[in-house]
Amino acid sequence: MLLLIRGEESAELLEPRKTKIGVLGLGSSIPTPPEGIQAELIVVRTFDELNEPAVSAAVRGKIVVFNNDYITYGKSVIYRNQGATKAAKLGAVAALIRSVTPYSMYTLHTGQQSYQKGVKNIPVASITVEDARMLQRYQDKGAKMVLKLHLHSETFPDTTSRNVVAEIKGSQKPEKVVIVSGHIDSWDVGVGALDDGCGAFISWYALALLKSLNLQAKRTVRAVLWTAEEPGLKGVIEYDRAHKHELENFTFIMESDEGVFTPLGIEYAAGKKGGCVIKEIVKLLAPINATYTKSYDSVSSDITIWAQQIPTGSLYNKNENYFWWHHSAADRLDLIVPDNLDKGTAVWASVAYIIADLKDEFPREFNDISTLSNVKLIEKLKETFKQKYT
Ligand SMILES: [Zn+2]
Structure with missing residues (x-):
């Protein structure tokens, strides 16, 4: 199986104010280019919201933040699993997924995600519940948000593991x-x-x-x-x-x-x-x-x-x-x-x-x-x- 080793990961919100955002790359995410990705953010709560014409038309070139409220793990984990692919289909350059958890003390939760064949692979990481909500508040107020994202990882050849x-x-x-x-x-x-x-x-x-x-x-x-x-x-x-x-x-x-x-x-x-x-x-x-x-x-x-x-x-x-x-x-x-x-x-x-x-x-x-x-x-x-x- 494909072996990835996590490298340095960081995110900094540049606008509307400078602050660090905790990020944790998801399983099988591709890295960002070495210089990182700097782009505007757009926040959605659900896939339905992402697909609203006015929203989907605005996604191209941006980083999509999925701020989905936790219902059950089974119901909420589809955002981690499919978020990058759904965002990439609309031209997003990266995706950030609110950690799938009912409770947070600024905790980052990773997990597997799947790219879809024929859809561009984009870097994807989780962020905390607290930051997802904060970014939602900025968006609701109409603030422009710009974020710089670094996700580095190293890929190694397939290897064997055993039951x-x-x-x-x-x-x-x-x-x-x-x-x-x-x-x-x-x-x-x-x-x-x-x-x-x-x-x-x-x-x-x-x-x-x-x-x-x-x-x-x-x-x-x-x-x-x-x-x-x-x-x-x-x-x-x-x-x-x-x-x-x-x-x-x-x-x-x-x-x-x-x-x-x-x-x-x-x-x-x-x-x-x-x-x-x-x-x-x-x-x-x-x-x-x-x-x-x-x-x-x-x-x-x-x-x-x-x-x-x-x-x-x-x-x-x-x-x-x-x-x-x-x-x-x-x-x-x-x-x-x-x-x-x-x-x-x-x-x-x-x-x-x-x-x-x-x-x-x-x-x-x-x-x-x-x-x-x-x-x-x-x-x-x-x-x-x-x-x-x-
Ligand atoms: Zn398990």
Whole structure:
């Protein structure tokens, strides 16, 4: 995959007053020329606003600032993902995206973005919620805004990274597999403790825990730490390709990629019957109050590629503030509470072990989503979740 290393990044507002603006380049953004880009700013709240005739006619030669109010991560992240392309189509020279977060202490949040084939690639970076709002206020007052932007990065040749795999072979049906997983890559800012160090940790330690208790289930329990999730689920897509021949043997696949705060139970995409089994299993987690369940059409990030194909589950945890830190320099080890990791490991190990040790096969059925064919649905889910989680 393409390897980019972040270089010096800066932005200075020159008009209507001189002040520094914090910027953080987005994944796969091209750099500015060495001398930077100096241009007028135009602020929009939404793509609809960008496409209003008077606005779109004024975009050429300017830097477009997207000041989209956070609704949910899934709904707001399209501005980070597609903002540069939408602005470039109208002749913009760069784009600045308000960080996708419900809360800010002048925090910059990076993340993946995609250029569209045939559309000019322009540099794109995130700015803070505070600066996006300030620029909006200037525009609303009719002030002319000029900004100088430097985004430098170095591109290196493609390189190899690998999924990390460990397993405890099943005693009776070793070919059948239950997977616990998280992703091992993270953004360069911060250390990726929440996204997704803790998910990788509980997956690895679930196996260590089973091993230390000398528990060998009937089926194999496998931990997989996916590589290259952030640039677009690359590790899991390669794993899917390499394991096509044994997908029918994958009994249940779990991934934790939304933080490991206080565990509440299990989210699943496993249909009605599978849901019944999971509800019975989590009753055993009453001593740590992790007995809740939630049913979805697909769960978590990497493993959405198996929605409607293999039953999947994710850690249901008290993560309502997850996006305060997500993809920012604040995603540090300080956020991780050891007790939550212990409990998360306990949930992961218990659920994986019990499913792997079931006498009968885990039900292989899914929510009935009849409006789209399965193939179309899976494509749609993959696209949505690629945008939602990366
Ligand atoms: Zn993640």
